[in-house]
Every structure is written in structure tokens, then in C-alpha cells.
Amino acid sequence: MNVRDVIVVGAGFGGLSAGALLAKRGLDVLLLESSNELGGCAGKFDRGGYRFAVGATLGMGFEAGGTLAELYQELGLPLPQMKLLPIIMDVHLPDLDIRYYQAKVRWYEELERQFPQEHQQMILFYEELIAVAEQFQKIIARKPMFPPVDWRGYKQVLGMANLENAKLMPYMLQTVQDRLKKYGLAEHRQFVAFLNGQLIDAVQTTVAGCPAFLGYIALNVFHRGAFYIYGGLATVAEDLAGSIRTHGGTVQLRSRVQQIAKRGDGWEVTTAKGQRYHAKQVVLNNSIHNLHGLFDADLGRKLRVREDEERSRPAWGAYALYLGCRDVFASEALFHQFIEQYEAPLTEGNQFLVSLSATDDRLRAAEGKRALTISTHTALDRWWERSRYDELKASYTERIMTSLERKFPQVRAAVDMSLPATPVTFQRYVLRERGKVGGYIPSGKFSWMSSYSPLSGLEGMWLCGDTVFPGAGTLGTALSGWIVADRISR
Numbered sequence: 063m064n065v066r067d068v069i070v071v072g073a074g075f076g077g078l079s080a081g082a083l084l085a086k087r088g089l090d091v092l093l094l095e096s097s098n099e100l101g102g103c104a105g106k107f108d109r110g111g112y113r114f115a116v117g118a119t120l121g122m123g124f125e126a127g128g129t130l131a132e133l134y135q136e137l138g139l140p141l142p143q144m145k146l147l148p149i150i151m152d153v154h155l156p157d158l159d160i161r162y163y164q165a166k167v168r169w170y171e172e173l174e175r176q177f178p179q180e181h182q183q184m185i186l187f188y189e190e191l192i193a194v195a196e197q198f199q200k201i202i203a204r205k206p207m208f209p210p211v212d213w214r215g216y217k218q219v220l221g222m223a224n225l226e227n228a229k230l231m232p233y234m235l236q237t238v239q240d241r242l243k244k245y246g247l248a249e250h251r252q253f254v255a256f257l258n259g260q261l262i263d264a265v266q267t268t269v270a271g272c273p274a275f276l277g278y279i280a281l282n283v284f285h286r287g288a289f290y291i292y293g294g295l296a297t298v299a300e301d302l303a304g305s306i307r308t309h310g311g312t313v314q315l316r317s318r319v320q321q322i323a324k325r326g327d328g329w330e331v332t333t334a335k336g337q338r339y340h341a342k343q344v345v346l347n348n349s350i351h352n353l354h355g356l357f358d359a360d361l362g363r364k365l366r367v368r369e370d371e372e373r374s375r376p377a378w379g380a381y382a383l384y385l386g387c388r389d390v391f392a393s394e395a396l397f398h399q400f401i402e403q404y405e406a407p408l409t410e411g412n413q414f415l416v417s418l419s420a421t422d423d424r425l426r427a428a429e430g431k432r433a434l435t436i437s438t439h440t441a442l443d444r445w446w447e448r449s450r451y452d453e454l455k456a457s458y459t460e461r462i463m464t465s466l467e468r469k470f471p472q473v474r475a476a477v478d479m480s481l482p483a484t485p486v487t488f489q490r491y492v493l494r495e496r497g498k499v500g501g502y503i504p505s506g507k508f509s510w511m512s513s514y515s516p517l518s519g520l521e522g523m524w525l526c527g528d529t530v531f532p533g534a535g536t537l538g539t540a541l542s543g544w545i546v547a548d549r550i551s552r
Contacts, residue, residue, distance in 0.1 A: 064092070064337075064338070064339045064340065065339075065340045065341070066090045066091065066092040066339060066340070066341045067084075067089040067090040067091065067341060067342065067343065068081070068084050068089050068090070068091050068092070068341055068342075068343045068344070068345060068550065069091075069092050069093075069094065069329070069331050069339055069341040069343075069344045069345070070084075070091060070092070070093040070094070070344075070345045070347060071094055071319045071331070071344065071345065071346050071347060071348050072094075072095060072096075072102065072346065072347030072348040072349075072527070073093055073095035073100045073101065073102065073299065073303065073313065073315075073347070074101065074102030074103065074104070074347050074348075074527055074528075074539060075101065075102070075104055075295075075298075075299070075302075075536050075539040075540045075543065076347040076526035076527040076528075076539040076540065076542045076543035076546075077093060077095075077345060077347030077526065077527070077543060078093070078100065078101075078299055078302035078303060078306070078347075078540075078543070079133060079302060079526075079539075079540040079541075079543030079544050079547070080345045080347070080524075080526055080543035080544070080546045080547045080550075081093045081302070081306045081311060081313075081345070081543075082133075082137055082302045082303075082305040082306050082309075083133075083136065083137070083543070083544060083547035083548075083551075084311075084547050084550060084551065085305065085306045085308075085309035085310060085311035086136070086137055086138075086305065086309050087547075087551050088309075089550075089551075090310065090311065091306055091309075091310075091311035091312070092311065092312045092314065092339060092341070093303070093306060093311065093312065093313045093314065094314050094317040094318075094319055094331070094333065094339075095313070095314065095315050095316075095317060096316070096317065096318035096319070096348075096493050097315065097316070097491060097492065097493075098315050098316050099296070099315075100296065100299035100300060100302075100303050100313075100315075101116070101295060101296050101298075101299030102116075102347075102492050103116055103117050103488070103492055103494070103499050103500075103528075104116065104117055104119055104295040104296075104298075104299065104536050105295075105296050105299060105492075106293075106294050106295075106296035109384075109386070109479065109481065110386060110478075110479050111386070111427070111428055111431075112384075112386040112426065112427050112431070112433040112479060113293065113294065113296075113419075113425055113426045113427070113433060114384040114386075114433055114435055114481070115294040115295060115296065115417060115433075115435045116382075116435070116492070117295075117380075117382075117435065117437060118382075118397070118415040118416060118417035118435040118436060118437040119295055119417065119535075119536065120147070120150070120151075120284075120288050120289070120290075120397060120417075121144060121288070121289035121290060121291040121295065121298075122283050122284075122286075122287070122288060122289070122535070122536065122537050123283075123287075123536070123537045123540070124141060124144060124287060124289050125286050125287030128286060128287060128537075129537045129540055129541055129544075130298065130536075130537070130540060133540060133544065134301070137302075137305045138305075139301055139305055142291055142292065142293075142297045142298055142301060143291075143292040143293075143297075144289045144290060144291045144292060145289065145290050145420075146164070146287060146288070146289055147164060147288045147289060147290055147396065147397075148163065148164055148165065148168075149161060149162070149163060149164070149394055149395045149396075150162040150163065150164050150284050150288045150397065151395055151396075151397035151398055151399055151415075152393065152395040152397075152398050152399070153256055153259060153398075153399045153401070154398065154399065154400045154401065154468070154469055155252055155255055155256065155401050155404075156401065156402060156403060156404060157252075158176065158252055160172065160176055160256055161395070162284070164284060164285060164287065164288050165285075166188075166192070166285055169188070169285070170185050170188070173185060173188075176252075177250075177252075177253065180246075180247065180250060180253070183245040183246055183247055184245070184247065184253060186245055187241070187242065187245045187247060190241070191241075191278045191281055191282060192278075192282050192285065194230065194233050194274075194275065194278050195275075195278040195279045195281070195282035196282070197226070197227070197229075197230055198230060198233075198275055198278070198279055199279065199282075201222055201227065202279070202532065202541070204218070204222065205541065205544060205545045205548055206218050206222070206545075207515065207516060207517065207531075207545060207549065208513060208515065208531045208532070209511070209513055209515050209531070210515075211366065211515050211517050212517060214549075215515070215517075230275065232274075233273075233274040233275040233278065234273065234274070234275050234507075234510070235507060235508075236273075236274045236507050237269065237270060237271065237272055237273060237274055237277075237506065237507045238257065238261070238269040238270075238272045238273075238274050238277035238278070239269040239270045239272075240274065240507070241274050242254070242257075242269060248269075251404055254269060255401055255404055257269050257277075257281070258408055258413075259399050259401050259408060259413055260280070260281060260284075260399075261277055261280060261281070262408045262409075262413060262439060263399070263415055264280035264281070264283070264534075264535060265277065265280050265504060265533070265534060265535075266377075266378055266439075266500050266501060266502070266503045266504065266534060267503050267504045267505070268408065271503070271504050271505050271506055271509070272504050273504060273506075273507050273508070273509060273510045274507070275510075276504060276510060276533075280535075283537065290396055290420055290423075292420070292423050292425060292426075293423065293425035293426065294419075294425075294426065295536060297425075298536075317333045317335070317337065318333055318334040318335075318493070319331055319332070319333055319334075319348070319356065320332055320333060320334045320356075321356060321357075322344065322356045322357055322361075322523075323357075323358065323361075324361065324520075325340060327342065328340055328341055328342040328522065329341055329342070329343075329344045329522060329523065331344060342522050343522050343524065343550050344522065344523050344524065345524045345525075345526060345543070345546055345550075346518070346523065346524065346525050346526070346527075347526050347527045347539075347543065348493065348527070349494060349495070349498070349527050349528065349529050350367055350372055350514060350525065350527075350529040350530065351372070351377070351494060351495035351496070351498050351529065352493060352494070352495050353365065353367060353372070353525075354367075354369040354372075361520065364519055364520055365518055365519045365520065366514070366515065366517065366518060366519035367514055367518070367519075367525075375502050375503075375512075376502065376503045376505070377442075377498040377499075377500065377501065377502050377503060378409070378439045378440065378441075378442075378498070378499065378500055378503060379439070379440045379441065379442040379445065379484070379485035379488065379496070379497040379498060379499060380437050380438070380439060380440060380483075380485070380488065380497070380499050380500070381410075381411070381437070381438050381440045381458050381482070381483070381484055381485075382435065382436065382437045382438075382482070382483040382487075383434075383435075383436040383437075383458075383459055383462055383480065383481070383482050383483075384433075384434065384435055384436075384479075384480070384481040384482075384483065385433075385434040385436065385473075385477050385479065385480055385481075386427065386431065386432075386433055386434075386477070386478055386479035386480075387431065387432060387434070387473065387476040387477040387478060387479070388430060388431060388432075388476040388478070389421065389430055389431060389432050389476075390470060390472040390473055390476045391418055391432060391470055391473075393418075393469075393470075395418075396417070396418045396419075396420060397415065397416065397417055397418070398415070398416040398418070398469070399413070399414070399415050399416070400413065400414055400416070400465045400466070400468075400469075401413045402465055408439070409438065409439040409440060409441065410438065410439075410440055410441070410458070411438045411458050411461040411462055411465070412438075413438060413439070414436055414437060414438035414462055414465070415436070415437055415438075416434060416435075416436050416466070417434065417435040417436075418432055418433075418434055419432050419433040419434070436462055436466075438458070438462070439500075440458075440484075440485065442485050442496050442497060442498065445484045445485045445486055445497065446485075446486070446496070451484075451486070454484075455482050455484060458482070459480070459482055484497065485497020485498070485499075499528075500528060500534045501528035501529050501533050501534035501538075502529065502533075513530070513531040513532075513533070514529060514530045514531065515530065515531060516530050516531065516542060516545055516546050516549070524546045524549070524550065525542075525546075526539065526542040526543045526545070526546045527539050527542060527543075528542075530542055531545075
């Protein structure tokens with residue numbers, strides 16, 4: 063039997079971060095990934111001369127002191143080829159185009175230009191947002207194990223109790239919408255739509271359902287530094303996998319884990335091919351949606367995550383459209399967000415995010431070509447009705463293409479490759495149960511209290527990824543892996 067110190071299941075950013083850190087610290091690490099690609103929902107695939115990013119995701123956390131910058135430093139890795147984005151994205155509302163700038167002074171100038179009557183209140187809101195987020199960032203940088211479920215976790219949380227942090231409590235007891243009311247902005251249709259567009263992509267919800275501190279952290283991340291990573295975020299995944307190998311670990315693709323069982327003082331992990339591996343510590347980065355199917359009933363009852371409770375928690379799916387086309391995009395911005403109707407929910411193609419490959423990124427497309435990833439949130443159930451599946455794909459594609467043509471009139475004729483992806487696709491290729499992606503949907507000011515801890519309830523069994531604290535996004539998942547690595551290392 064193949065015996066290792068640690069087995070990591072899943073090569074998403076959480077598993078890669080945990081595996082790379084543990085290997086660097088001298089543990090014998092085996093990472094098992096079911097697909098033939100790294101990065102999970104932040105990975106890539108290659109088709110017809112294009113490299114498509116699985117998700118329409120910006121590069122975050124590479125600024126000085128940022129999570130991924132510090133992770134690279136900890137691992138002794140050179141930073142990937144990238145460039146800072148002065149323009150985070152262009153946001154196309156039904157009656158207004160907003161240029162979202164990374165630099166605070168330029169963003170405030172844009173607010174004044176677009177909203178001459180209300181910009182001062184908007185700037186005050188952003189000043190509060192940035193100040194509060196930076197204070198919370200100091201707490202998160204200490205990598206707390208949240209929610210605390212053992213004495214180490216409670217000791218760590220209690221160690222953070224001081225007068226300065228106590229001032230943050232109101233933001234943990236209110237939504238972003240509550241804070242907007244203070245500035246008289248809660249009913250401002252265009253500004254709220256802009257914020258909703260950012261939050262639905264970052265934390266899966268809108269101002270009404272988003273705890274204030276989570277929303278503030280997510281919105282401030284853009285202003286700390288937004289980057290274009292050459293080759294996409296898959297480049298980062300490849301760097302982390304390379305670090306595991308450099309430090310003696312193994313990264314094994316096309317190895318789907320089918321069963322995990324208790325054996326003596328450790329764990330036996332069995333793949334679909336019948337391969338068996340043994341380790342005292344197992345790190346699961348395959349999402350809590352897929353958790354219970356790995357264990358027998360007796361072990362399942364010992365997990366802190368109750369199966370019926372987990373299945374009842376709301377989560378989004380994604381409809382993605384991957385386009386390879388001639389370069390007809392006369393725009394400085396590499397990311398675009400479209401919102402078509404104010405009154406409709408920001409799902410099902412009414413809101414979508416577009417990621418364009420850079421004109422000089424030869425890893426993504428040939429000269430004169432661009433690779434696009436387009437993504438919208440979608441409810442899951444409709445995609446599992448086989449009789450409607452093809453019709454739905456066609457209608458979603460058409461809606462998105464029609465919206466794109468509003469800003470890029472030549473795009474339809476320029477397309478030479480169009481590949482749609484639905485929740486069914488995400489279940490097939492990244493093994494997300496029923497195609498659930500992005501973690502759970504916050505549903506109010508206290509929803510953060512229902513976060514799942516990386517401590518599974520089984521000794522030596524750890525959880526990381528977008529379904530545990532600190533949640534969705536590449537930064538959150540990478541940080542969850544780092545938290546787990548620190549506890550195992552101790």
C-alpha cells in the first residue's frame with residue numbers, strides 16, 4: 063500500500079495551496095485530482111488553438127502583502143507574468159456605462175462624473191468600506207480557524223479581542239444595504255445595481271443579503287490590486303503544483319477518489335481505478351457538496367456537516383460561454399460586466415461577466431485572436447430537465463450574444479468557436495454535485511455565522527475550498543488551504 067504523510071483530494075486552489083505549503087514544510091504529499099487539468103473552477107482547457115479560462119475571474123491578491131503574493135513568497139516562487147489593471151472592468155448598465163478604476167482617486171472622479179448630485183455620499187460610503195475592510199484584512203491575515211470548534215480555535219479568536227476590533231461589530235450585524243441607508247443610497251437604482259453586480263460575482267449575493275463586512279472585503283479587494291495573469295489563473299495552479307513536485311510531493315491527475323475509510327490510526331483513500339493510498343492526514347478540496355458520498359454511514363454521522371442540512375443550503379450554478387474569435391474589441395478594459403434590466407434578478411443572463419484574453423497573451427490565443435470566457439449565475443434545477451436542455455443552451459447563448467452586440471457590434475461575425483457550459487457540464491468535468499459552484503449564497507446579516515469550519519469532525523480529516531471559511535473566490539479558497547496547512551504543520 064502507498065503510504066504518505068498527507069493526501070490532498072482535489073487540485074483546486076485550496077488543495078494546491080495546502081499541498082504546496084505542506085510539501086515545502088517537509089511532509090510527503092500526494093495530491094489526487096480527478097480531471098486532467100489543475101485549478102478546478104479556476105482552471106483552463108485548450109480547444110482549437112485557444113486557451114479558455116474556466117471562470118471569468120480576475121487575478122487578485124498579488125499586490126504587496128496580498129494573499130497570493132505572500133503564498134508565492136512563502137513557497138520561494140517567482141511571481142507569474144502579470145500586469146496591474148488600472149481599469150478593473152467596464153460595467154454596462156441598461157442606461158449607463160461605468161468605468162471601474164482600481165486607483166481610488168480615479169474611481170472617485172468617475173463617481174463624480176457619473177453621479178454629480180450623489181457622488182459625495184458615494185465617496186463617504188467607499189471611505190467607510192475601505193477603512194473597515196482593511197481592518198478586517200488584518201484579522202484574516204492571522205488565518206483564524208473559523209468558526210471555532212476546538213480549544214485552539216477559541217484561543218485564537220479570543221486572542222483577537224481588543225477595543226479596535228470591537229469597533230467592527232456593527233458591520234457583522236448589518237447588511238451592505240443597511241450601510242447604504244446611512245448614506246441615503248439604498249434606493250439609488252444605478253449605484254445599487256453596480257454594487258449588486260460586483261457582489262453577485264464575488265460573494266454570490268446582492269446588497270440585501272450580504273453581511274456588511276463580507277461585502278466590504280470583497281469590494282475592497284479590487285482596489286487593493288486587480289491583475290491580468292498571462293495564461294489565466296491556470297498559470298498559478300501550475301506554479302503551485304510545480305512547487306509540490308519540487309519539494310518531493312506527487313500530483314496525480316485522472317485519479318478520482320471514490321471512497322475514504324478509517325484504517326487503524328489513519329485513512330485509506332481508494333480511487334475509481336482501485337488504487338489505494340494511506341495517510342494519517344487527508345485534506346478534502348472537493349467541496350462539501352460532494353462530501354458525504356465518500357464515507358460510509360457510520361463515519362458520515364460523525365461529520366460536523368449534516369447531509370440533509372447541506373443539501374438544503376442554496377447555491378448557484380453557472381452558465382458559461384467560451385468564445386474564440388477575431389479581435390474586434392476596441393476597448394482598454396479586459397473585463398466587462400453587463401446588466402440588461404434593473405427590475406430582473408442578476409441571473410440567467412440578465413447579468414454576466416466577460417473576460418477577454420490580452421492582445422499580447424500568446425498562451426491564450428494567436429495574434430489577432432481573443433479568447434473569451436462569459437459567465438452568468440443560474441438556478442440549478444432547470445438544467446436537469448433533459449427535454450429542455452438543448453433549447454435552454456441555445457436561448458442563453460442567444461441572449462448573451464445579443465447583449466454583447468450592444469457594445470461590440472461585430473462580435474457575432476467574428477466568432478470561430480463557441481462552446482457553452484451548463485451545470486451539467488460542471489458536474490461532469492469538475493465533479494461539482496449537480497453543478498453547484500461558488501460556495502453558498504449568503505442570505506442575510508447573520509448568514510456568516512453558518513460557515514463550515516475546516517475541521518470536519520473526524521480526526522485527521524480536513525476541509526478546504528469555497529464551501530468552508532473564508533468562502534468563495536480564489537483568495538478565499540487559497541486561504542482556506544493555508545489555514546489547514548498551518549494546523550497540520552503544528
